Amino acid sequence: AQTVTQSQPEMSVQEAETVTLSCTYDTSESDYYLFWYKQPPSRQMILVIRQEAYKQQNATENRFSVNFQKAAKSFSLKISDSQLGDAAMYFCAYRHLTGTASKLTFGTGTRLQVTL
Amino acid sequence: ETGVTQTPRHLVMGMTNKKSLKCEQHLGHNAMYWYKQSAKKPLELMFVYSLEERVENNSVPSRFSPECPNSSHLFLHLHTLQPEDSALYLCASSLTRTMGNEKLFFGSGTQLSVL
Numbered sequence: 509a510q511t512v513t514q515s516q517p518e519m520s521v522q523e524a525e526t527v528t529l530s531c532t533y534d535t536s537e538s539d540y541y542l543f544w545y546k547q548p549p550s551r552q553m554i555l556v557i558r559q560e561a562y563k564q565q566n567a568t569e570n571r572f573s574v575n576f577q578k579a580a581k582s583f584s585l586k587i588s589d590s591q592l593g594d595a596a597m598y599f600c601a602y603r604h605l606t607g608t609a610s611k612l613t614f615g616t617g618t619r620l621q622v623t624l
Numbered sequence: 625e626t627g628v629t630q631t632p633r634h635l636v637m638g639m640t641n642k643k644s645l646k647c648e649q650h651l652g653h654n655a656m657y658w659y660k661q662s663a664k665k666p667l668e669l670m671f672v673y674s675l676e677e678r679v680e681n682n683s684v685p686s687r688f689s690p691e692c693p694n695s696s697h698l699f700l701h702l703h704t705l706q707p708e709d710s711a712l713y714l715c716a717s718s719l720t721r722t723m724g725n726e727k728l729f730f731g732s733g734t735q736l737s738v739l
Contacts, residue, residue, distance in 0.1 A: 512666065541725045551712065553730040560725060599667070603724050611680070612728070614667040 512616035529585045530598030547597040595622045630731035635658030647698040655721035656698040661712040
């Protein structure tokens with residue numbers, strides 16, 4: 509079974525600085541997708557960024573980028589120029605390509621604090 | 625606002641009560657999901673509906689009963705719950721359930737407390 513591990517329960521970053529959130533996963537599949545979801549205090553989870561495993565190029569979305577290391581099964585999220593609105597829980601998630609395509613496997617989350 | 629609305633936002637119920645959680649989306653999506661979010665645990669997928677047909681039930685106890693009367697509405701009926709069922713229940717939707725990179729749209733959840 510696939511597992512997703514987020515080893516940092518909490519992280520803190522100063523406004524305008526850069527922070528990296530870690531995620532590792534375990535799978536025997538070669539084709540899959542990886543996601544980072546953000547859950548602010550409003551509780552509504554929103555997609556931050558996604559990566560297809562067959563793509564070597566790291567995904568970027570404005571201030572958010574990933575460092576995808578397929579061999580190491582690592583998928584970290586980098587937030588540049590951190591803003592107060594970035595404070596939230598961040599969840600890493602995995603979905604394999606075949607089989608039960610609808611099933612996302614989530615990590616336990618990292619709570620990010622942004623300080624002035 | 626992601627277009628997925630959940631009510632109520634908070635719910636406190638006794639173990640003998642019967643209550644229902646409601647989820648509504650007007651995004652034209654064909655797949656809807658119930659997730660359970662407990663502290664310090666990964667989100668757990670409970671049920672998946674595709675075109676109003678239940679396509680997945682992840683070994684959820686029968687005290688949770690889902691209903692999908694149409695592609696825009698999803699309910700979770702609760703009865704004789706246990707205190708360990710206290711959690712945040714999230715509804716989500718997606719255009720289909722077959723695309724691996726598909727984005728899920730979540731509601732704000734119902735925070736359930738079982739006394």
